[in-house]
Amino acid sequence: MSTPSATPATPATPAARQSLIMVCASMAGVIPVMTLALWFVLATDGIGEFPTDWPPLVVLAAAVGAYSICELVGFRTPPLEYSNRPAAEIQADSWRRFTTSTFTRFAICEAVFLISVALSFVAESFWVVLIGAVIALPLFFWEAWPGERNQRRFAAALESGGIPSYLTGRLQD
Template identity: 60%
Template sequence: MSNPMNATRPPQATSLMTVMGSMLAAIPLITLVMWFVLAVDGIGDFPPTWAPLLILAAAAGAYSLCELAGFRTAPLQPGGRPADVERLSWQRFTSSTFVRFAVCEAVFLLSLPLAFIVDSFWVILVGAVLAMPLLAWEVWPGVRNTQRFAASLESAGHPSYLLGRPQDYL
């Protein structure tokens, strides 16, 4: 007998993982491009401490916002066909995922103009090193994030089918 942990993922999960993977890949690519722009003389000296601390504060703020509010949503209303409820659940989860992505990616995007202000590639590296794990933890549509959002959807006691439908586990 199968259980939700090893059941096949719905097509919505697969496509969302594909989109998130390609969006996550942009950060290393942009970092590489910015290396050619800012690191002409090697990687250079470390910038003034206020610049990396500003990026760190943005990462802490993004993490806090995602953890405290990023997985909250209005509970589902009773009724409806399971397929329709599942589709609605995935639509809400996908839109929540994109909002969390925008919040977390802002950490890296803040590092870009800041790197030009202090004229240091280190700021972009700090932004990328903080943003990538943050995005992977808060945005990737894995079991942790799907279960957290499903719990919010099901808080009124009605199934969301976000983790699958009972017939999927037989």
């Protein structure tokens, strides 16, 4: 009889991370759905002419501002303080703080899209919504998606006091 080959164990993804990924995917999915819905409202005569006025520049400026805020303050958090708490409790606290930060960064990134929606009605152009969606989605995936990059950055801030956060499963440099 042959025995099944042993496969190396892969580290399990914490339930908190899986839940956060599902919520973020749902939130990100709203942007294309709203863009499609607004196409029926704003693009009555096709996609129309590209606006030569200020609305696209305002959307671009909002995106630069959102990126700057997320990069400069989006990953800041007070470091963990020493306590006699068990590692599981520290990890749960780290995930709560990371989730809060993720939602805040998402709101900042989504504001770019919401500004473009408002400006599209002022400019009466679907192009403004399209520009907002094309800029806001990659900005969200870069700044707010709970991927390895963002987890490491936040874990480094949590662990800056020397206390392990267990957010990524290991201590950060």
